[in-house]
Amino acid sequence: MKVSISYVAVCAMVVLLLAAEAQISMGVTCSPTQLSPCVSAITSSSPPSKLCCSKIKEQKPCLCQYLRNPNLKKFINTPNARKVATTCGTPYPKC
Template identity: 45%
Template sequence: MMKKAFSFIVLCTLVVMLVDNVEKTNAATCNPQELVPCAAFLSSGATPSVACCSKLKAQEPCFCGYVKNPSLRQYINSPNAKKVASACGVSIPKC
């Protein structure tokens, strides 16, 4: 339980820190902080909430940019991220 809570806190902190690293051309629409509602599901692989799925669908066009970002790549390509995306009906592209 403590490990999951720590992972969640670390993930949230990274997401907040990385907001400034998103390319300026994508800043208006691509914001990894928008995925914070998915953090618990990404760390646990549990069935995502409606709010998480909504955010994933809104951010789907940004996934290639996130995959190309070395700080975000590990989260987008993780097995749990693929499970959550699949449960939400969102695909993670091979960029």
């Protein structure tokens, strides 16, 4: 009986975690234009603005999608883009 209760509890936790992840993912509209406040920080050595950092955090679930796009990858997969992400406290994605 204990095994089945533990199994049910683990399954319930997994379902809750997946539901929470789905809500986070569905709440974001992936649009690379949302990262336009970061262009100057990515293309030069200027520090990212607060707006840039908030947009990176908001678009975090989309970053792997952007990296798979050849037109966007050349901007996102650069040392400056990694530096901006780190400065903003958003880990660079491992896709």
